[in-house]
Amino acid sequence: MTISRRNLLKLTAAAVSVPAFLPVAFGQDAPNSRLRVGAIGVGGRGTYDAGLHAQHAELVAIADLDKTHAAAANQQICAGKAEELTDYRRILDRSDVDVVCIATPDHWHTKICLDALAAGKHVFCEKPLTLTIRENQVLREAVKARPKQVMAVGTQRRCEIPRFTRAVNMVHQGILGKIQRVVVSLGKPPYVTVAPPKDQRFKVVPVPPEFDWNTWQGQAPEFPYMKERAHSTFRGWFEYAGGKVTDWGAHFLDTALWALGEDRPGRGIVWVDPSDCNFPLPMKDGFPTEFDYCNVPYDFYVKMKTLGGIPVDIETRLDNGILFEGERGRIFVNCGKITGKPIEEEWDKEYYGESELRRIFKGKPVTDHMTNFYSCIRDGGEPVSDVFSHIQTMTALHVINIAMRLGRTMTWDPQVERFPEDAQANTFLTREQRKGFEVC
Numbered sequence: 437m438t439i440s441r442r443n444l445l446k447l448t449a450a451a452v453s454v455p456a457f458l459p460v461a462f463g464q465d466a467p468n469s470r471l472r473v474g475a476i477g478v479g480g481r482g483t484y485d486a487g488l489h490a491q492h493a494e495l496v497a498i499a500d501l502d503k504t505h506a507a508a509a510n511q512q513i514c515a516g517k518a519e520e521l522t523d524y525r526r527i528l529d530r531s532d533v534d535v536v537c538i539a540t541p542d543h544w545h546t547k548i549c550l551d552a553l554a555a556g557k558h559v560f561c562e563k564p565l566t567l568t569i570r571e572n573q574v575l576r577e578a579v580k581a582r583p584k585q586v587m588a589v590g591t592q593r594r595c596e597i598p599r600f601t602r603a604v605n606m607v608h609q610g611i612l613g614k615i616q617r618v619v620v621s622l623g624k625p626p627y628v629t630v631a632p633p634k635d636q637r638f639k640v641v642p643v644p645p646e647f648d649w650n651t652w653q654g655q656a657p658e659f660p661y662m663k664e665r666a667h668s669t670f671r672g673w674f675e676y677a678g679g680k681v682t683d684w685g686a687h688f689l690d691t692a693l694w695a696l697g698e699d700r701p702g703r704g705i706v707w708v709d710p711s712d713c714n715f716p717l718p719m720k721d722g723f724p725t726e727f728d729y730c731n732v733p734y735d736f737y738v739k740m741k742t743l744g745g746i747p748v749d750i751e752t753r754l755d756n757g758i759l760f761e762g763e764r765g766r767i768f769v770n771c772g773k774i775t776g777k778p779i780e781e782e783w784d785k786e787y788y789g790e791s792e793l794r795r796i797f798k799g800k801p802v803t804d805h806m807t808n809f810y811s812c813i814r815d816g817g818e819p820v821s822d823v824f825s826h827i828q829t830m831t832a833l834h835v836i837n838i839a840m841r842l843g844r845t846m847t848w849d850p851q852v853e854r855f856p857e858d859a860q861a862n863t864f865l866t867r868e869q870r871k872g873f874e875v876c
């Protein structure tokens with residue numbers, strides 16, 4: 437059976453109708469009503485995510501190092517009924533909590549995931565899952581070792597029909613012919629530009645009384661408090677995140693590698709040329725030399741090659757989205773549209789049927805992202821946004837950042853997960869971690 441274009445468009449958002457042959461499980465999920473969830477990190481995204489979890493399970497506890505964030509999320513989502521905590525480990529101690537949702541900044545993700553898995557919880561963690569390639573490896577093994585616990589990543593675009601799944605399916609089905617090039621466009625980072633003059637840089641200010649800045653820094657080196665290092669704008673600092681590369685690359689390079697079949701273990705990118713890349717501050721040996729402004733690149737055009745030999749560019753200068761160029765045609769997809777001649781002429785209409793959607797959803801019902809996670813907890817199976825494919829994308833993204841930081845072309849061996857010809861680059865596979873906050 438084939439889904440018509442009209443029906444495909446109806447499937448765009450979560451709260452939409454689905455063809456009769458697909459068992460639907462959007463929204464409220466009665467059989468899971470006895471599951472209990474704890475939310476860890478409830479800033480912008482965590483509050484949104486916790487609200488989605490609360491449609492599938494009872495939100496019983498919220499932990500945040502900023503007490504105002506915990507209180508606000510508690511009021512907004514469950515009229516203040518959840519337990520409010522600062523230390524996430526108290527959520528893991530609760531034997532009645534089945535699931536945790538993690539939406540802290542990136543430098544805390546792996547540590548909390550490892551602790552939550554060890555405590556026997558099902559885990560939903562926001563992208564990007566890791567800060568280093570070493571974290572990728574340790575987390576991958578931890579998830580493999582616990583096949584009865586479900587873990588999903590917040591890469592919700594893997595469930596988005598018809599745009600991202602349609603683009604991926606078109607490539608998988610060979611509808612564009614052999615793929616010749618992919619361009620992954622991330623858009624300009626809103627949190628970083630070229631550094632302003634010294635007197636206009638970020639200032640050290642007193643830590644707000646409701647905020648535990650020391651713990652927030654976690655494994656990262658200790659710095660005096662600047663509010664721009666913390667909530668939301670942490671993305672602009674290598675100490676806590678990976679800039680636009682990991683922030684949006686976790687979505688869009690994920691789609692590209694998924695489409696190319698390069699998101700499987702042992703595959704991915706093998707060569708990176710970061711020569712066209714601009715940092716806001718001077719860098720030395722991969723580290724910033726000044727500390728009062730963001731340090732991730734604000735502008736770049738990086739060229740790569742996959743193990744399968746396909747050129748993939750990742751950049752900040754074009755419209756945010758992914759361009760697939762094949763021998764037979766090209767398509768562009770982003771969060772708002774999918775365009776190109778093959779789309780206008782519906783070249784794929786014979787191919788985008790029930791079996792293709794089921795393949796993409798790994799045999800599970802076609803649903804939104806969160807419903808997919810809870811249906812795996814209830815019925816078994818692997819989430820569409822699984823840890824293993826995400827880790828392949830994260831590896832590529834960390835490799836790109838390492839190449840940009842060191843400012844030279846590099847080769848990468850995805851089988852042994854090392855830079856075969858660059859000893860200095862291999863020192864970036866892991867990081868020094870602050871005493872008392874070691875991850876792995």
Ligand SMILES: NC(=O)c1ccc[n+]([C@@H]2O[C@H](COP(=O)([O-])OP(=O)(O)OC[C@H]3O[C@@H](n4cnc5c(N)ncnc54)[C@H](O)[C@@H]3O)[C@@H](O)[C@H]2O)c1
Nearest residue numbers: 477479480481482500501502505539540562563590667668
């Ligand atoms: N899937 C998506 O489309 C999407 C969208 C936005 C953000 N995100 C991801 O969500 C994560 C959070 O982003 P944000 O914009 O909400 O950041 P944010 O700074 O607004 O919120 C993070 C919250 O985590 C808290 N926190 C930090 N360390 C903690 C710890 N150890 N224990 C408990 N709480 C802790 C902070 O106090 C803060 O309230 C990021 O990793 C980001 O990439 C994903």
